[in-house]
Amino acid sequence: MLIKWMKIVGLALIGCLLVSPVESHAADKSLEKAFEAEEGETAYVEVAVATLWTGPNILREVDQPSASNPVDIWKWKENMTYEQELQLSGDGMLETQALYGNKVTILEKEGDWVKVAVDGQPTPKEELGYSGWMPVSQLTYSKRFAYEADDAFVMVDAPTSHLYHTPSFRHQGMEVSYNTRLPYLGETKHAYRVMLPNGSHAWVKKADAKTFESQEAIPTPTGQALVETGKQFLGLHYLWAGMSGFGFDCSGFTFTMYQSHGITIPRDSSVQATHGEPVAYEDMQPGDLLFFAHDQGKGSVHHVAMYAGDGMMIHSPNSKKDVEIIPVTTEGYYEELSGIRRYIEE
Known part of the structure; x- marks a missing residue:
């Protein structure tokens, strides 16, 4: 990271190293692109988790904490009743989520809302990435951040x-x-200095994060490593379309476990079930993905779990439950097992 460090020294010499994010943000205004959310434009998520909806302006009153800037995902989840949680999926209200600093491409604009495609979330529905609607107020653009975004980064590896x-x-x-990733700017004994999407900077505890030169530089994991990562989230309540340490849906959980270890798989369970290599039941290994389908496993795929070894699987099941480890043979699941896929080369 010598080149990166030389860049930091240069920043320090012009007085940028020791200012707070608020001060730095003010100083960076002249360097930022005026963000107008035009079609085809690139932007970056400026909230901890951006929730993407199936349409603009379809939020209920209880959803407001998820659509503000800043967001309060814990409040949103805590305030929803079980029936309101079910409505998110039953009424098809949500598409996916994007994390702080994620790159998106503007596809459409309607008032204060934009339809965006999330970079790094593969789907056959949209070449640029999984798409949905979000408030434009949750997006920003900084030339400085865009310049650094493809360089070395710090990745949060604590649940939050x-x-x-x-x-x-x-x-x-x-x-x-x-799995939040922010450009690496330097470090002290106990902290990493990172760039924020608006071009300012902040610090992250080293105990909660790791640094990598690139996505490709993340070491290929063992299946057991994926399982151990998943165990960090045991007890975390389910969230339809969830993609974060604040809450996962089933495929958001498996997608994130793999992506955080340098392997990008499709966003949805139905598509995850058609990629990777098929595996026989008797050959299952930790980290393999198990898929469950309607009509006793013969219909459409509706759920995915990760094999945890010793006949157990780890998953984020549904709005009634939390991330859990249960036997693969659990009634209600085993009867619908439709296939097993492996995404790690042996």
């Missing part, structure tokens, strides 16, 4: 972690999710 205004962790900022 906070950003801090100083490396001493005295001034706590936004809570961000597992």
Whole structure:
């Protein structure tokens, strides 16, 4: 990271190294692109988790904490009744989520809402990535961030972690999710300095994060490593379309476990079930994905879990439950097992 460090030294010489994110943001205004959300334009998510909806302006009152800037995902989840949680899926309200700093492409605009495609979430529905509607107020653009975004990054590997205004962790900022990736700017003994989507900077605890030169530089995991990562989220309540340490749906959970280990798989369970290599039941290994389908396993795929070894599987099941480990032979699941796929080369 010598080149990166030389860049940081240069920033320090012009007085940028020790300012707070608020001060830095003000200083960066002249360097930022005026974000007008035009079709085809690139932008970056400026909230901890952006929720993508199937249409603009379809939110219920209870959904407001998910559509503000900043967002409060914990409040949103805690305030929803079970019936309201079911409505998210039953009425087809949500598409997916995108994390802080995720790159998106503007597809359409309607008032204060934009339809975006999320980079890095493969789907046959949209070449640019999984798409949905979100408030334009949750997006930003900084030339500085765009320049750094494809370079070395810091990835949060705790279920959630906070950003801090100083490396001493005295001034706590936004809570961000597992798998959040922000450009690496430097480090102290206990903290990484990262760039924020608006072009300012913050600090992340080293205990909660790792650094990588690129997505390709992330070491290929063992299946057991994927399982151990998943265990961090045991007890986390399900969220339809969830893609974060604040809540996962079934395929959001498997997608994130793999992507955080450098392997990108399709976003949806039905598409995950058609990729990778098929595996016989008796040959299952930890990390393999198990798919479940309607009509006793002969219909359309509706659920995915990860094999955890010793006849057990880990998954984010449904709105009634939390991330859990249960036997593969559990009634209601085993009868619908339709296939097993492996995404890690032996």
